[in-house]
Amino acid sequence: MTEITVSIKEGKAGKFNPGITVAEAVKSLCSSKERKRTLAVRQGDGELLDLAASVDSDMEFSLITTDSAEGLKILRHSAAHVMAQAVLELFDKDIKVAIGPATDDGFYYDFDRDEPFTPDDFAAIEERVKKIAGANLPFVRTTMSRVDARQYFADKGQKYKVELIDDLEDDIFSLYQQGDFVDLCRGPHIPHTGFLRAFKLLRIAGAYWRGDEKNAMLQRLYGTAFFNPRELKKYLHQLEEAKKRDHRKLGRELELFTISDQVGPGLILWQPKGALVRKLIEDYWKEEHYRHGYELLYTPHIAKRELWATSGHLDFYVEDMFSPMEVEGVSYQLKPMNCPFHIAIYQSNKRSYREFPIRWCELGTVYRFERTGALQGLMRVRGFTQDDAHIFCLPDQLEEEIFNILDLNLHILQTFGFTEYDIYLSTRPDKFVGSEKNWQRSTDALKMALEKKGLAFEIDPGEGVFYGPKIDIKIKDVLGRSWQCSTIQVDFNLPERFAISYTGSDGAEHQPIMIHRALMGSMERFFGVLIEHYGGAFPLWLAPAQARILNITDSQLAFTDKVYQQLRQAGVRVEKDVRNEKLNFKIREAQLAKIPFMLIIGDKEMEAGVVTVRLRDGKNLPVMTIADFTEMVKRESMVGLEADF
RNA sequence: GCUCACGUAGCUCAGCAGGUAGAGCACUUCCUUGGUAAGGAAGAGGUCACCGGUUCAAGUCCGGUCGUGAGCUCCA
Numbered sequence A: 001m002t003e004i005t006v007s008i009k010e011g012k013a014g015k016f017n018p019g020i021t022v023a024e025a026v027k028s029l030c031s032s033k034e035r036k037r038t039l040a041v042r043q044g045d046g047e048l049l050d051l052a053a054s055v056d057s058d059m060e061f062s063l064i065t066t067d068s069a070e071g072l073k074i075l076r077h078s079a080a081h082v083m084a085q086a087v088l089e090l091f092d093k094d095i096k097v098a099i100g101p102a103t104d105d106g107f108y109y110d111f112d113r114d115e116p117f118t119p120d121d122f123a124a125i126e127e128r129v130k131k132i133a134g135a136n137l138p139f140v141r142t143t144m145s146r147v148d149a150r151q152y153f154a155d156k157g158q159k160y161k162v163e164l165i166d167d168l169e170d171d172i173f174s175l176y177q178q179g180d181f182v183d184l185c186r187g188p189h190i191p192h193t194g195f196l197r198a199f200k201l202l203r204i205a206g207a208y209w210r211g212d213e214k215n216a217m218l219q220r221l222y223g224t225a226f227f228n229p230r231e232l233k234k235y236l237h238q239l240e241e242a243k244k245r246d247h248r249k250l251g252r253e254l255e256l257f258t259i260s261d262q263v264g265p266g267l268i269l270w271q272p273k274g275a276l277v278r279k280l281i282e283d284y285w286k287e288e289h290y291r292h293g294y295e296l297l298y299t300p301h302i303a304k305r306e307l308w309a310t311s312g313h314l315d316f317y318v319e320d321m322f323s324p325m326e327v328e329g330v331s332y333q334l335k336p337m338n339c340p341f342h343i344a345i346y347q348s349n350k351r352s353y354r355e356f357p358i359r360w361c362e363l364g365t366v367y368r369f370e371r372t373g374a375l376q377g378l379m380r381v382r383g384f385t386q387d388d389a390h391i392f393c394l395p396d397q398l399e400e401e402i403f404n405i406l407d408l409n410l411h412i413l414q415t416f417g418f419t420e421y422d423i424y425l426s427t428r429p430d431k432f433v434g435s436e437k438n439w440q441r442s443t444d445a446l447k448m449a450l451e452k453k454g455l456a457f458e459i460d461p462g463e464g465v466f467y468g469p470k471i472d473i474k475i476k477d478v479l480g481r482s483w484q485c486s487t488i489q490v491d492f493n494l495p496e497r498f499a500i501s502y503t504g505s506d507g508a509e510h511q512p513i514m515i516h517r518a519l520m521g522s523m524e525r526f527f528g529v530l531i532e533h534y535g536g537a538f539p540l541w542l543a544p545a546q547a548r549i550l551n552i553t554d555s556q557l558a559f560t561d562k563v564y565q566q567l568r569q570a571g572v573r574v575e576k577d578v579r580n581e582k583l584n585f586k587i588r589e590a591q592l593a594k595i596p597f598m599l600i601i602g603d604k605e606m607e608a609g610v611v612t613v614r615l616r617d618g619k620n621l622p623v624m625t626i627a628d629f630t631e632m633v634k635r636e637s638m639v640g641l642e643a644d645f
Numbered sequence B: 001g002c003u004c005a006c007g008u009a010g011c012u013c014a015g016c017a018g019g020u021a022g023a024g025c026a027c028u029u030c031c032u033u034g035g036u037a038a039g040g041a042a043g044a045g046g047u048c049a050c051c052g053g054u055u056c057a058a059g060u061c062c063g064g065u066c067g068u069g070a071g072c073u074c075c076a
Helices: A022-029 A032-037 A069-090 A119-134 A146-155 A159-167 A229-244 A247-253 A272-291 A305-311 A339-346 A395-415 A436-452 A493-497 A523-534 A554-569 A583-592 A603-608 A626-636
Strands: A004-008 A013-016 A038-043 A048-050 A059-065 A107-112 A140-145 A172-178 A181-184 A198-208 A217-226 A302-304 A325-327 A330-334 A358-367 A383-393 A421-426 A458-460 A470-476 A482-491 A513-522 A547-551 A574-577 A597-601 A610-615 A620-625
Touching: A004 A022, A013 A022, A022 A032, A022 A038, A032 A038, A032 A059, A038 A069, A059 A069, A069 A107, A069 A119, A069 A172, A069 A181, A069 A198, A069 A217, A119 A198, A140 A146, A146 A159, A146 A172, A146 A181, A159 A181, A198 A229, A217 A229, A247 A523, A272 A358, A272 A395, A272 A523, A302 A305, A305 A330, A305 A339, A305 A493, A339 A358, A339 A383, A339 A493, A339 A513, A383 A395, A383 A523, A395 A436, A395 A470, A395 A482, A395 A513, A421 A436, A436 A470, A436 A482, A482 A493, A482 A523, A493 A513, A513 A523, A547 A554, A547 A583, A554 A574, A554 A597, A554 A603, A554 A626, A574 A583, A583 A597, A597 A603, A597 A626, A603 A610, A610 A626, A620 A626
Parallel strands: A004 A059, A421 A458, A547 A574, A547 A597
Antiparallel strands: A004 A013, A038 A048, A038 A059, A107 A217, A140 A172, A172 A181, A198 A217, A302 A330, A325 A330, A358 A383, A383 A513, A421 A470, A470 A482, A482 A513, A597 A610, A610 A620
């Protein structure tokens, strides 16, 4: 028998007899510490192997260990299997199982069972999972031919598995078994269930089989797993922290916005404090756009239905639009987008190539009929204000304009403290308008601009809008959750439909290219993200109240009022709390309101004509005069400055 | 829209073998004028989301509607 060489990337190599298992090779080549942490290996060509796999020819591999992201994913995938085993054992071994993959922060498994799972079942399932984990059951891999595998699952009544097999191209299928539970699965898996030392069922939800709403609704159980209980605890703690930052909770507590049943779902009422923050954001936004060569527009909320027919919205977007209304026998409809209005303004004059690029922006409020189940706080609403803009340009200006947009986009996002993004370039969908040549040209322009800007991005095939390709930027908040706000879309549909043109240098009429873009996305969603990002403690430049004056007793009332007036005059956003309450109580309330500065005024301050400044983290600044305080607020509330207060 | 859960004072929640509602905070009034995260007392506030059914009797059981949440689908 010829020996084979097995080597570990960046490690030792050795000669073995063919048929040796990965586990044996690892045992021989690695320290016992390494061996204990190893779950699976990655072959030179990228394929993953279980420890139990046999090695028949020369191979180089790298270890996948419990401290890697990949290792965690394997654990969670295995946890899904264990959970399925537990569910079948506990309830009914004939429950049909669908799929059970790992996700970014855990895993799920979909079940088809007539009776609904209830949260009360969680404890029992968790206990059974623990029991299975404690039994150290090995994950055993076997393979079957297509025919055998199909027959095997058909015999067990597992119709979803049969469907999966029918849809896959493979000739050989692998099955994994632990205990009595057998699942169709590519693997790899943890060597045995004992690795599953920290497991938690998180929630239950419905999910369509294969994500298609025409299919059966299955019951999806979500859970998460870690290699040790400490990490699980940390994760659960993070979930708690995220809950505390929930914009719906903070929005209520800080009186930023409210949603009223009698007004309607998905319609946002901005309370004074939220409205003030919005105003600050909008002022900043307008200034930046002015600086970057944009002109501001205002357009109405409704338009004749005919306009939406011309624009194509009635063909492609009706389901997202509110129903039409009759006005003097003419049908009007609420706008779901601003673009047709901007085009109408374009058409108000004859245009020349010399005007290009035309950059028009608008904080335009649109209404979209979102399905009830999709609504969520500020993140998903039915009426929202987009920070919209449309750029009309020449074909050879396209790339530069996109580059400029990206530039402005990142600049604005950075101002709010967002420095990490996930960027996607979405290409032509199945249903599309325009020529393939145009699609190709604009997709290339988007790509070039991204590359020139040095931005890493992923291609999202087929996810473009029907009228053109787009760039989506998802921002990550402090907790690492991502939210889609920015979108940049090239459009050759609308210029065509409205037959807009410009006179070129050749004296002939040509069609301009149009770019749609929103940077913050919508004021509502962006505000929601901001609230969660800052945990409600807005930086000084955005804080609805920058300071609150707290007097100690009534004897300082006159002085307090004088300070209040003086600061207001100087443009400091200040409020006063002169209620007959103890200082402790007032401080507590100001702190909970997350106000950056508390100005404490007692007899000492009154006599010296100064204020004591307390920060929202509990620290005190040195006593200062009103003028000094004003000066400090001005200095520290520069746009985009995240002060340390 | 679909699945599951939930819907009690402005807010957070308790109530339950079905007998016609309770706490804390907030609010109002009074006492207290107190230096760095809750001083005290009294009062007011609810057709228990809405509609219908079962029952001698429903916040409590059943059905429907509306709304909210977690997801699915979809998206700024």
